[in-house]
Amino acid sequence: MRLPLLFATLTLIFSTAGLAGEEFQAGKFHQQNCTGCHDSNIYTRKKRRIDSLPRLASQVRMCDANLGKKLFETEIQSLTDYLNENYYHFDK
Ligand code: HEC
Known part of the structure; x- marks a missing residue:
């Protein structure tokens, strides 16, 4: 009875790992994860720290x-x- 559950769990783990293996898209990741605490205005504000x-x-x-x-x-x-490409423009 337990086997199907184990199987389902494994499938879930492997499919999540598969997702992580996809090419990382910085713009998309940023839009989805990095705009919760501050938006992109912080990168161009006058007194930016970086x-x-x-x-x-x-x-x-x-x-x-x-x-x-x-x-x-x-x-x-x-x-x-x-x-850097979109906001900071530092020389490499
Ligand atoms: C948990 C909240 C939080 C999240 C989520 C977050 N940040 Fe921040 N970030 C901050 C805080 C707080 C500061 C500092 C603000 C200040 O100094 O006034 C900051 C500042 C920055 C700065 C510097 C801005 C400057 O002054 O030039 C950059 C760059 C930055 N964050 C990038 C990111 C990126 C990239 C992500 C997504 C991976 C992200 N942040 C997600 C809280 C967060």
Whole structure:
């Protein structure tokens, strides 16, 4: 009787893992997850705190930690690039 349940659980785990394997889309992720506490105006406000690319990356890391998404390093990178290309424009 327990087997079907186990099977269903495994299927669920594998399909979620499959989703995580899909290509990470920074713009979409940002729109869906990063605009809850602040919107994108914070990136262009006059007194913004971030003044370099490494600091931008560490801020993204901190906000990801707040969010509890536990992004991979490559995803942090891609989010950082996304913000840099669209808002910050630091030289690489
Ligand atoms: C749990 C709430 C929360 C979430 C969710 C969140 N942030 Fe933040 N974020 C903050 C706070 C608080 C600050 C600091 C605001 C301040 O200094 O006035 C901040 C600041 C920032 C800054 C710096 C803005 C500046 O001054 O230049 C960046 C960049 C940033 N967040 C990116 C992100 C990204 C990317 C995500 C999605 C992964 C995200 N945030 C999700 C709370 C959050």
